[in-house]
Amino acid sequence: MAQAHFSAELLDELNLLCLYNLDTTQAGLKVHAGSASPGAVAAAERLYEKGLVTQADGGYLTPRGREAAHHAQELTGLLDPAELTT
Numbered sequence: 001m002a003q004a005h006f007s008a009e010l011l012d013e014l015n016l017l018c019l020y021n022l023d024t025t026q027a028g029l030k031v032h033a034g035s036a037s038p039g040a041v042a043a044a045e046r047l048y049e050k051g052l053v054t055q056a057d058g059g060y061l062t063p064r065g066r067e068a069a070h071h072a073q074e075l076t077g078l079l080d081p082a083e084l085t086t
Contacts, residue, residue, distance in 0.1 A: 009039075009043070012040060012042065013043045013046060014072045014075075015040075016044060017052070017065070017069040017072040018069070018073050020065075025060070025066070030057060030058050033057070041057075044056065044057055051064055052068050052069075053065050
């Protein structure tokens with residue numbers, strides 16, 4: 001079985017999904033091409049192409065995007081060293 005890994009592009013997408021506030025459906029993101037990193041701009045476009053956000057520059061999460069953001073944020077919480085106990 002091939003070893004799975006997170007590419008730089010996938011990490012950019014996951015990082016963007018982690019910025020969404022899942023406590024409300026009324027808050028979106030705007031990724032400004034002039035001030036955001038090129039990786040974040042490209043990630044927003046890819047998320048749009050995948051149907052996870054409503055606009056190529058962010059916008060709101062779609063239902064599928066909301067699920068993806070939930071999983072991304074859960075994974076971040078599980079792997080965050082500050083959350084781990086010995």
